[in-house]
Amino acid sequence: MKRTWTSEELLEHFTLLPDELTAVGNKSGATRLGFAVLFKCFQYEGRFLRSRQEAAPEVVRFLATQVGVDAAIFAQYAWEGRAIEVHRAQIREIAKVHEFHRADEEALLDWLCTEIFDHEHHPERLRDLIRAECRTRAIEAPDDIPALIETGLLAYEAQIYTVIMALLAPEVQDRLDALLVAPPVAEGEEEEELPLSLLRLDPRPVGVESALSEIAKLRALRAIGLPIDLFQRYAPKLVEHLRRRIAAKSPSHIRQHPPAIRMTLLAALIFQCTQEVTDALVTLLIQIVHRIGKRAERRVESA
Template identity: 40%
Template sequence: MRREWELEDLIACWTLDEAEVDLLANKSGATRLGFAVILKFFELEGRFPRREDVPKAAVDYVAGQVNVDAALFGEYRWSGSTIEYHRAQIRRFHGFRETTVADEDKLTFWLADKICPVETSRERLRAALLARCREDRTEPPTPKQIERLTGAAEALFEREFTATAMRRFPVSAAAALEGLIAVPDPDPDGEGEAGAAGARSFLQELKEDPGPLQLETLLAEIVKLERVKVIGLPEGLFEGVSEKVVEVWRARAMRMYPSDFAAAPEPIRLTLLAALCWVRKAEMIDGLVELLIQLVHKISVRPRRRSRTS
């Protein structure tokens, strides 16, 4: 929740209505103020706050409405039977219920099936989970539980994502991808046998951008593109997931050495290599168009320059 509030926003969001005031009838002092603040916070956020989540401006504004000194908010007890009773009252008032283990399982599967295929940010997963809880009128899990659920959803999605990719790979494509890493890691000192250096060159080339603008660069990129096409990745390989999900897997593959790939389970290994080839193929096609345009422009400029100097 934001920390700074203008007066008009406080009035719009933190003003107690008649039904809410009725809930305060048998409460006084810190208990009255604490309950009122939590009540309004839950209405706004769909969850119960921690002490540090509550903006001071909201406490001051609510304190004025319930005729309690704002300083007494510091005396409100954030654990024990009183706050548990308050939470139960607030849930009933807003028509919410506590989240069960079954609810947590449903949230995990929902995140894995609906959100993970299109979102890669853990923050967006958390936001989606909270929105789903509010829609279902269930109190969201604690922050620690939310981290556990989003992590479980990501793991579940990864298993399904890689299993789906494996089902779509032709046997020949899987073998070609494995061939990309059938080489030793690069020698950090630039030394080693010439055969090993040559064998690992294509995986390294896949990770490199084109060289200087010249005809040789264009031809080299064409050869590289053809070698990627020969792998035989099927159309629709990553159908059902967003481009940014595939890009995340490609970025992950870009940081890995052959030994890193070899150490990964086969579905993850092949999916990472496929994502690298898939994205680089699209980039190479776009890059070739740009290279060709620049090269043609470079060639066409030379005669004009010669004519000016003749």
């Protein structure tokens, strides 16, 4: 729970409505304030606070004023025992929600993998989506949403590895693995760079040689034979995320990954490299044509 609140936020999220005041009405002292804090924070967070310290002091003071008790006595509210369990049960009944169980976790993970992760990976937005979904399902939000997201992403990526691996023909997989192997060199010659290293090189300064180099690079990338629609169902941000997993790693490190993971990450790298080299080549050709035009203009002017 965040620690600072504006007056407008306190009024919007922590004002006790008449029927809520009725639920608080038969309690007194620390129990009265504790119930009010537990109730309104549950409404906002979608889950019960894990400790007294999670409640923002401003929220406690704002609610204390409404229920007519001293905010300082909130420290006396027992966070363990029968009383708080009874209060949680009462709040669930009022809110018409049930406790978060293992089956709810599995259902949320399935929902994330099938409906959400294809287009959203931002932690804060995922947290908000999960809380909203829990409200829709009339269940408490999980205590550790970041852990749920991490578990879901791991499961989602495992699905991606399986799908991509199945779409790559054996000969394509061989070509991807070949990027991690340096070509043999004769004794006394300098060791050549790995094919993967060559594909990572940025274009040289504008010129015909640079354009020819990029054309050769593009041909090499296309010769690998990745299906054009390999990542069609996945968001570009996800493909970029997969690419970053190995973008700066050494070939020996990449070879340590299990085949399905290695093939998927290499395919993401080659897929994006192909797009980038194509864009770079177009830019180079435009610049070359522009340079030729400028030279022609100068020759005409000097003639």
